[in-house]
Amino acid sequence: MKIANKEISAESLVREALEKVKKYADYNIFTFVNEEGALKKAKQIDAAISRGEKVGRLAGVPYALKDIFLSREGDTTASAHILEGCASPVTATAVEKLEAEGAIMIGRTNLDAFAHGSSTENSYFGPTLNAYDKERVAGGSSGGSAVAVALNIVEFATGTDTGGSIRQPASFNGVYGFKPTYGTISRYGVVAMASSLDCIGFFTRTPEDMDLLMSIASGQDPKDMTTLPDYYNLSTGSNAAASPIDANPPARTIGIVKDFDNDAVDINIRNALKEKCELLKSKGYEIVELEMPVLRYALATYYIIQPAEVASNLSRYDGVRYGFRSEKSGGLNELYENTRNEGFMPENKRRIMIGNFVLSSGFYDAYFLKAAKARTLIIKEYEKAFQKCDFILTPVSPNPAFKLGEKVNDPVAMYLEDLMSVSLNLAGVPGLAIPAGFAPDGRALGLQLVGPRRSDKALIEFSKELR
Amino acid sequence: MEVNCETIKHLASLSDFAISEEQTETLTKNLQDIIKYISELDSLDTEGVEPTYQVFEMENVWRDDEILPQDASREELLAMTKEEKDNQIKVPKVL
Numbered sequence: 001m002k003i004a005n006k007e008i009s010a011e012s013l014v015r016e017a018l019e020k021v022k023k024y025a026d027y028n029i030f031t032f033v034n035e036e037g038a039l040k041k042a043k044q045i046d047a048a049i050s051r052g053e054k055v056g057r058l059a060g061v062p063y064a065l066k067d068i069f070l071s072r073e074g075d076t077t078a079s080a081h082i083l084e085g086c087a088s089p090v091t092a093t094a095v096e097k098l099e100a101e102g103a104i105m106i107g108r109t110n111l112d113a114f115a116h117g118s119s120t121e122n123s124y125f126g127p128t129l130n131a132y133d134k135e136r137v138a139g140g141s142s143g144g145s146a147v148a149v150a151l152n153i154v155e156f157a158t159g160t161d162t163g164g165s166i167r168q169p170a171s172f173n174g175v176y177g178f179k180p181t182y183g184t185i186s187r188y189g190v191v192a193m194a195s196s197l198d199c200i201g202f203f204t205r206t207p208e209d210m211d212l213l214m215s216i217a218s219g220q221d222p223k224d225m226t227t228l229p230d231y232y233n234l235s236t237g238s239n240a241a242a243s244p245i246d247a248n249p250p251a252r253t254i255g256i257v258k259d260f261d262n263d264a265v266d267i268n269i270r271n272a273l274k275e276k277c278e279l280l281k282s283k284g285y286e287i288v289e290l291e292m293p294v295l296r297y298a299l300a301t302y303y304i305i306q307p308a309e310v311a312s313n314l315s316r317y318d319g320v321r322y323g324f325r326s327e328k329s330g331g332l333n334e335l336y337e338n339t340r341n342e343g344f345m346p347e348n349k350r351r352i353m354i355g356n357f358v359l360s361s362g363f364y365d366a367y368f369l370k371a372a373k374a375r376t377l378i379i380k381e382y383e384k385a386f387q388k389c390d391f392i393l394t395p396v397s398p399n400p401a402f403k404l405g406e407k408v409n410d411p412v413a414m415y416l417e418d419l420m421s422v423s424l425n426l427a428g429v430p431g432l433a434i435p436a437g438f439a440p441d442g443r444a445l446g447l448q449l450v451g452p453r454r455s456d457k458a459l460i461e462f463s464k465e466l467r
Numbered sequence: 468m469e470v471n472c473e474t475i476k477h478l479a480s481l482s483d484f485a486i487s488e489e490q491t492e493t494l495t496k497n498l499q500d501i502i503k504y505i506s507e508l509d510s511l512d513t514e515g516v517e518p519t520y521q522v523f524e525m526e527n528v529w530r531d532d533e534i535l536p537q538d539a540s541r542e543e544l545l546a547m548t549k550e551e552k553d554n555q556i557k558v559p560k561v562l
Contacts, residue, residue: 089539089540089547090539123553188548191511196523197520205555226525228523297511300505301508303473303505304505306506318483319549321547325549329472331559333483335558335559341486349494352482354505356478357502360478363471367505370509372506373513373516376518377520410500411524415501415504426522428523
């Protein structure tokens, strides 16, 4: 609004953001800096304002784009070698919507290659450093986006969340990170990871900004057949789960998951959860304890379904139509096999191979089908929980940001990071990571609010109570 | 389920990866750990439970069978490949 009121120019905002990009270069946040394009857009917006034209709700607002969204500005690498030099002629629907409101992309942000990871260490371009401790990880996979917002380089950043890739880095860097209900924001033009789990979302510093971005980016898209009919802008700030336009009373009962309250969870996170519960009680909310024993199977379920879908989605990268192509390409099979072996990161390969394992004949029933059944039980577990409470408050991950290199060679230890975040993607329910103070050693802490499907707006609204 | 070097070579072949002996060794260890972890699901009772493959609650809806404009032109798409000849993508000899 300050821009539209001519208090500050879009160009000065963009120049300021670009300065900060340089200042924080050692954090390895960006895979591409859009200096020329951003300044050009800023000047266009300033000119439009000076002519008295109406500008969008995000006019001149600098933002960072996770480098997994296709657009014509900068190559889309997904932080993977195999997409080297991939200049997309296509623009993601989410990007189109943001830019139509005047948002200006400052740069593309680093991620675990193809969003496979929980630390941004699996990036071909090296890890992004945590905003509060340079010896620790940014979280992942959307680590660059989380740190760009935490360091105040941009007002907001985009992310994708297949099993926690927005919420966990948000909590590691003390910002808000939202994974909407499955199908709320179009996935068109976003590099696919696991199609039944992938969600598009945002990082912001306030719930108000999150609400604004959701109202802009959500909605049905003919280019993505899994987008839900518009509901976000029709729902009210109260508990909107039951019907899009509802007269339900605001949330009164908040559930906490007993199964997550044990020694496996960092003491600082448990204390932060207790503090927030006390705060809610003092505001008149009722806290109920939930038993959700099926959730302990969520991680194993996720690490079957997700790799299966990954193996399928990533079979398209073969060095023929776009991206990197191996020098060792005498015959066609040689071209495929060398391009894929040289172009993928180790974690990409592990997931593709696990996916092909759980889908192969002889193992399909024991793994993939079993996991699909477990998914049904996880969905039911949430349905049961939401009969007892309006929203659930849980940790995002078992611990705050860990040290660089600590888990990178132990895939199962890294997967355990996702213990409390993956069940939401399996059930398709929304989750909002909220800042929850700091540990005594200065590490950021975060918690996660979970709501029933399509309660997104109410969930964001409710998070204001926890500030 | 025993995962050995042969399993890994088979999976690498299904996945189109030309992996080295050294990679095979590391991947065997990694995949053994992962498969051991995901096998924990064995202890969950799923008797009589229907599987879920997607959490999108909508019914299948047909649209009119018409050709819609594409976001990218043929020229733009061809420009993304390494080698192009006569409006086609060039690859090594197949036969």
